[in-house]
Amino acid sequence: MPPPRRPDRLVDRVFRGADAIAAGLLTKDALRSSAWRRLYRGVYADASLESDFSLQVTGALLLVPAPAVFSGRTAAYLLGAQELVDRGTPVEVTVPPDVRFGPVAGLRIRRMPLPEADVLLHRGRRVTSGLRTALDIARAEALVDAVVALDVLVGRAIVGLGELRAAAAELGSVRGARRAQRAVAMACPFAESQPESRLRVLLSLAGMAPVPQFSVRDGRGDFVARVDLAFPDQRVAVEYDGAWHAAPGQFARDRRRLNRLVAAGWTVIHVTAADMRDPDGLVARVRAALEPPRTAK
Numbered sequence: 001m002p003p004p005r006r007p008d009r010l011v012d013r014v015f016r017g018a019d020a021i022a023a024g025l026l027t028k029d030a031l032r033s034s035a036w037r038r039l040y041r042g043v044y045a046d047a048s049l050e051s052d053f054s055l056q057v058t059g060a061l062l063l064v065p066a067p068a069v070f071s072g073r074t075a076a077y078l079l080g081a082q083e084l085v086d087r088g089t090p091v092e093v094t095v096p097p098d099v100r101f102g103p104v105a106g107l108r109i110r111r112m113p114l115p116e117a118d119v120l121l122h123r124g125r126r127v128t129s130g131l132r133t134a135l136d137i138a139r140a141e142a143l144v145d146a147v148v149a150l151d152v153l154v155g156r157a158i159v160g161l162g163e164l165r166a167a168a169a170e171l172g173s174v175r176g177a178r179r180a181q182r183a184v185a186m187a188c189p190f191a192e193s194q195p196e197s198r199l200r201v202l203l204s205l206a207g208m209a210p211v212p213q214f215s216v217r218d219g220r221g222d223f224v225a226r227v228d229l230a231f232p233d234q235r236v237a238v239e240y241d242g243a244w245h246a247a248p249g250q251f252a253r254d255r256r257r258l259n260r261l262v263a264a265g266w267t268v269i270h271v272t273a274a275d276m277r278d279p280d281g282l283v284a285r286v287r288a289a290l291e292p293p294r295t296a297k
Contacts, residue, residue, distance in 0.1 A: 004035035006046070014045045014058045040106050053077060053085045056106065060091045061125065065101050068093045069119050069126045071110060072140070073149070075133040078122055081152045083194065094128070130159035131167055138168065138183040139176030143205075146179070148197040150187035161189055188212050196228050196240045199271055203229065203238070206283045208290070210238060218264045225257050227268075235266045236289045 007025045020026040026036075036044045037051065039059035049055055057074065069075075072092040076084045092108040095101050102109040118132035128136065134153050138146045154161045168184040171177035186204060190213040191197040203210050214230030216237070217223055227237035261268050267289055275282045 004033035005030060006035050010036075010046060012046050012049060014039065014043065014049075014055065014062065016062055017042050017044050020044075040104055053082075053087075053089065053091075056091050057125075060093065060107060063104065063107075064093050065095060065099055067099055068095045068101070069114055069128055070094075071114075071128045071133065072108070072136055075127040076137070076149065076153060076158070078125060078127050079130055079133065079158050080156055081149075081158060084149050084152055131163060134159045134164050134184075135167060135171070135180060138180035139171075139174070141183075143179065143183055143186075144198060144201050146183040147186045147201045148194050150183060151189070151191040151197040152194065154187055154189040155191060161187060192228070193240065193242060195242060195273065195276065198276065199238065199240050200229055202276075202279055202283065203286060206287070208283075208286065216261060216264060216266060224260050224264045224266075227261070227266075231290055234290045235264075236286070237261060237266055237268045238271060238286060239268060240271050 005026075007020075009023075010020060010025060017026070017028075017031050020031070021028065031038075031044060035047055037047045037049075039045055039056060040063050043059045043062050045055055045059060057070070057078065060070075070078055070092065071094040073084050073089055074092040090106060090108040092110065094110040094112060094114055096113060097111045099111075114128070114132075118129050120127050120129050127133075130153065134150055137149045137153075140146075141149065150164070153159050154164065164184055164187070168177075168181045171180060186201060188197070188200065191200065192213065196212075200210055200212055208231070210229035210231060212229055213226055214232065214237070215223060215226050216230070228240050229238040230236070231238075258268055269286060269289055271282060275285075
C-alpha cells in the first residue's frame with residue numbers, strides 16, 4: 001500500500017480541510033489518511049506535528065470568529081503559565097453575546113462582553129489580560145483549583161498580587177465574586193509547585209496556617225534549610241516530595257538536609273501524592289505533630 005500523499009504546502013501545517021480540497025491539494029478521502037490529524041470540525045494538522053496544547057490553539061485560530069478572545073486557562077497558557085493546562089484541557093474562547101458560534105467539540109465557548117481594556121494582543125493572538133484571566137479563573141473554578149492556578153499566575157508575575165486583591169474587592173455582586181475573593185485571599189506568590197499549593201490550601205482549609213517557603217535557622221542564626229511549609233512556633237515542617245526527589249544523588253542530599261533540620265529541633269512531615277489522596281488522614285498527621293507533647297503523670 002503506497003504511503004499517504006503529503007503535498008509540500010501542507011507539510012508541518014495546520015489547515016482547513018475545505019481550503020485544501022478547494023486548492024486541489026487533497027480529496028475528502030485523502031483527509032482521512034494517517035498523514036493528517038483532525039483537530040476540530042474541518043480543521044486538520046500534519047500528523048507529524050507534536051500533538052500538544054499549542055497545536056490545539058493554532059487549530060482554533062482557524063475556526064473562531066474575529067471577535068473571539070482566548071480566555072481562562074488557555075489565556076494563562078499563552079501568557080506563560082503552560083503548566084496550567086494538560087491533555088484534557090479544552091481550548092477556551094470568549095465571544096460577544098451577539099456572535100453566533102458553536103458549539104464545537106474540543107472548544108469551551110463562553111459568551112460575555114469583554115471590555116477592550118481586558119484584552120491584549122499577545123504574539124498575534126487576542127487573549128484576556130493577566131488580571132482578567134486570574135479573575136475569570138477565580139470566579140469560575142473550584143476553590144482549591146483556583147488558588148493553585150492563582151499561585152502560578154502571581155508567581156510568574158503574569159498578574160500582581162496587589163492588583164489582583166484590589167480588583168477582587170471591587171467585583172461587587174457579579175456571579176462568582178465571593179468565590180473569587182476567597183481564592184484571591186489564599187493566593188501566594190512563593191509556592192514552588194502545584195502540589196505544594198494544594199497542600200497549603202488543604203491545611204489552611206483545615207484551620208491551620210502554614211508559612212510557605214520558610215527559612216529555618218539554628219540557635220546561632222545560621223541557615224539550615226528552606227522548607228515548603230512551616231509552623232515556626234511548633235518547629236514543624238511539611239514537605240511535599242515530588243518525582244524529582246527520586247533523581248540520582250537526591251536521596252543522600254535529602255537525608256543530610258533532614259539531619260540538619262532534626263538537629264535544629266524541627267519535626268519534618270514528608271507528603272507524597274499518595275498522601276494527598278487521603279486528605280483527612282494527612283490533616284490528622286499534621287495536626288497531631290502540632291499538638292504539644294503530653295507530660296507523663
